[in-house]
Amino acid sequence: xxxxxxxxxxxxxxxxxxxxxxxxxxxxxxxxxxxxxxxxxxxxxxxxxxxxxxxxxxxxxxxxxxxxxxxxxxxxxxxxxxxxxxxxxxxxxxxxxxxxxxxxxxxxxxxxxxxxxxxxxxxxxxxxxxxxxxxxxxxxxxxxxxxxxxxxxxxxxxxxxxxxxxxxxxxxxxxxxxxxxxxxxxxxxxxxxxxxxxxxxxxxxxxxxxxxxxxxxxxxxxxxxxxxxxxxxxxxxxxxxxxxxxxxxxxxxxxxxxxxxxxxxxxxxxxxxxxxxxxxxxxxxxxxxxxxxxxxxxxxxxxxxxxxxxxxxxx
Amino acid sequence: xxxxxxxxxxxxxxxxxxxxxxxxxxxxxxxxxxxxxxxxxxxxxxxxxxxxxxxxxxxxxxxxxxxxxxxxxxxxxxxxxxxxxxxxxxxxxxxxxxxxxxxxxxxxxxxxxxxxxxxxxxxxxxxxxxxxxxxxxxxxxxxxxxxxxxxxxxxxxxxxxxxxxxxxxxxxxxxxxxxxxxxxxxxxxxxxxxxxxxxxxxxxxxxxxxxxxxxxxxxxxxxxxxxxxxxxxxxxxxxxxxxxxxxxxxxxxxxxxxxxxxxxxxxxxxxxxxxxxxxxxxxxxxxxxxxxxxxxxxxxxxxxxxxxxxxxxxx
Numbered sequence: 127x128x129x130x131x132x133x134x135x136x137x138x139x140x141x142x143x144x145x146x147x148x149x150x151x152x153x154x155x156x157x158x159x160x161x162x163x164x165x166x167x168x169x170x171x172x173x174x175x176x177x178x179x180x181x182x183x184x185x186x187x188x189x190x191x192x193x194x195x196x197x198x199x200x201x202x203x204x205x206x207x208x209x210x211x212x213x214x215x216x217x218x219x220x221x222x223x224x225x226x227x228x229x230x231x232x233x234x235x236x237x238x239x240x241x242x243x244x245x246x247x248x249x250x251x252x253x254x255x256x257x258x259x260x261x262x263x264x265x266x267x268x269x270x271x272x273x274x275x276x277x278x279x280x281x282x283x284x285x286x287x288x289x290x291x292x293x294x295x296x297x298x299x300x301x302x303x304x305x306x307x308x309x310x311x312x313x314x315x316x317x318x319x320x321x322x323x324x325x326x327x328x329x330x331x332x333x334x335x336x337x338x339x340x341x342x343x344x345x346x347x348x349x350x351x352x353x354x355x356x357x358x359x360x361x362x363x364x365x366x367x368x369x370x371x372x373x374x375x376x377x378x379x380x381x382x383x384x385x386x387x388x389x390x391x392x393x394x395x396x397x398x399x400x401x402x403x404x405x406x407x408x409x410x411x412x413x414x415x416x417x418x419x420x421x422x423x424x425x426x427x428x429x430x431x432x433x434x435x436x437x438x439x440x441x
Numbered sequence: 442x443x444x445x446x447x448x449x450x451x452x453x454x455x456x457x458x459x460x461x462x463x464x465x466x467x468x469x470x471x472x473x474x475x476x477x478x479x480x481x482x483x484x485x486x487x488x489x490x491x492x493x494x495x496x497x498x499x500x501x502x503x504x505x506x507x508x509x510x511x512x513x514x515x516x517x518x519x520x521x522x523x524x525x526x527x528x529x530x531x532x533x534x535x536x537x538x539x540x541x542x543x544x545x546x547x548x549x550x551x552x553x554x555x556x557x558x559x560x561x562x563x564x565x566x567x568x569x570x571x572x573x574x575x576x577x578x579x580x581x582x583x584x585x586x587x588x589x590x591x592x593x594x595x596x597x598x599x600x601x602x603x604x605x606x607x608x609x610x611x612x613x614x615x616x617x618x619x620x621x622x623x624x625x626x627x628x629x630x631x632x633x634x635x636x637x638x639x640x641x642x643x644x645x646x647x648x649x650x651x652x653x654x655x656x657x658x659x660x661x662x663x664x665x666x667x668x669x670x671x672x673x674x675x676x677x678x679x680x681x682x683x684x685x686x687x688x689x690x691x692x693x694x695x696x697x698x699x700x701x702x703x704x705x706x707x708x709x710x711x712x713x714x715x716x717x718x719x720x721x722x723x724x725x726x727x728x729x730x731x732x733x734x735x736x737x738x739x740x741x742x743x744x745x746x747x748x749x750x751x752x753x754x755x756x
Contacts, residue, residue, distance in 0.1 A: 205574030259520030272615035300587035
């Protein structure tokens with residue numbers, strides 16, 4: 127799957143992933159009204175609106191980008207009905223030839239992490255039958271619990287040829303509270319040798335990545351926010367074989383020129399996410415001319431502009 | 442809700458939570474066969490088996506314990522069908538008067554954490570209607586992303602009078618990989634002042650806890666593994682107002698006598714989880730006499746023994 131992702135990025139010249147994070151305020155009125163007319167102002171009504179919205183976006187951008195990243199929280203907020211919409215979104219995107227990164231940020235101990243891994247990336251045994259749950263191509267993980275929590279995902283990914291992006295340095299303002307804290311080397315007594323926690327986590331990701339290599343890049347990637355370009359530069363060096371999934375572009379403040387150092391010299395090794403900058407483009411001044419009805423055309427225009435911004439930023 | 446939990450613990454003299462983490466290998470053959478006969482060896486068949494299994498356990502222990510902790514991963518592994526069983530389990534436990542701790546270990550940035558919070562603990566707006574998703578009483582959180590990721594949960598909990606348990610020191614063998622690393626004080630240059638990351642996270646939990654107090658204890662609690670009793674002692678001191686949810690008892694190796702220092706002098710402030718030690722008690726030698734058919738009676742006996750082990754351990 128990492129090979130598929132790399133080939134798609136090369137072919138489309140677009141190291142871009144569209145974040146499918148639909149909150150109700152992004153969904154145009156005509157879509158909501160149609161869903162509510164059929165299902166009422168219910169969780170099912172909301173889920174149907176979200177699914178219809180997503181299909182419009184996906185149809186409009188699927189020939190331009192290699193991948194999408196549905197953020198499961200935005201579906202989970204609508205309970206079971208929302209998760210049905212998540213599952214249908216994953217399936218629809220795969221039908222359209224897109225690589226699907228499930229932004230699930232899971233992580234737990236041993237057998238519990240294994241349950242998440244089989245549910246999202248693998249197959250679960252029921253009696254003598256193997257069944258698939260959500261079936262994304264990649265998943266994001268939270269590493270706070272250590273190797274125990276990551277290994278079961280790697281084992282499932284090895285069977286399925288799927289991949290991971292592990293949180294290293296997140297894009298949010300308070301990510302530094304723990305991630306930037308200076309950590310002594312194991313057994314070290316010299317404060318001058320202390321380095322930020324995100325580097326320690328990055329080194330661990332590099333080890334996990336070495337353990338599960340594709341041809342050029344590893345199946346084990348990392349998440350590093352666009353909002354911290356200097357840290358991106360350091361982490362690029364620490365994790366040379368890992369794809370970096372870069373959130374925080376656009377609405378969170380990251381720009382194309384900030385992204386140069388997230389990429390390797392081969393022009394690969396990173397994929398930049400934009401969510402509301404694309405899916406809610408019609409609500410921005412620059413794309414307002416499309417109008418709410420044509421939200422998908424606005425999204426397509428925003429993808430084309432983002433592609434150009436990143437191309438000029440990194441080359 | 443923290444008041445409800447405390448009162449129930451006092452009344453039942455049982456600072457115990459039963460972990461409803463049903464993997465298929467814990468579910469007795471007769472329950473599986475019945476579900477598979479009706480729904481086939483499918484995700485729905487598995488989910489129905491799990492739900493029937495849970496109901497048996499809950500009926501057998503609901504007068505003995507204050508709370509249950511369904512681990513959502515064990516349901517999510519069966520996709521949407523599994524999550525329907527999760528939702529029905531939560532509802533069934535609440536009907537039986539149990540406090541429900543959703544072991545979800547979520548955490549994301551800003552609006553995304555808010556989506557998780559409303560989906561699991563609050564209400565989501567759909568048009569002009571407010572709807573509830575999973576509706577647990579408490580949830581567990583992963584703090585790696587910092588305050589941004591925790592605050593939206595606290596805001597929802599304040600509206601709903603619900604609570605949180607934030608991962609501080611987890612029970613698994615590799616929890617130390619990051620959590621035990623020695624961290625310098627902010628701006629500090631003396632390695633002698635470095636302290637483990639779990640203490641830094643514990644201090645942050647104490648701040649969040651101060652911000653959302655109940656009568657005696659805070660709505661913001663912590664997770665600290667029974668497998669690390671010395672660290673539990675330190676963290677008890679750092680977070681005096683937080684309930685500590687203690688996993689790792691029983692099957693993971695923690696014993697009643699290890700738990701003394703997780704409690705305050707009032708005999709309160711901690712709640713100890715056991716999952717497979719109770720729900721799969723019938724598979725252990727000590728309770729094998731009950732037989733597979735009577736798995737729920739075995740679970741009840743295991744709860745009674747656990748209650749005694751903890752009582753003698755902490756007093």
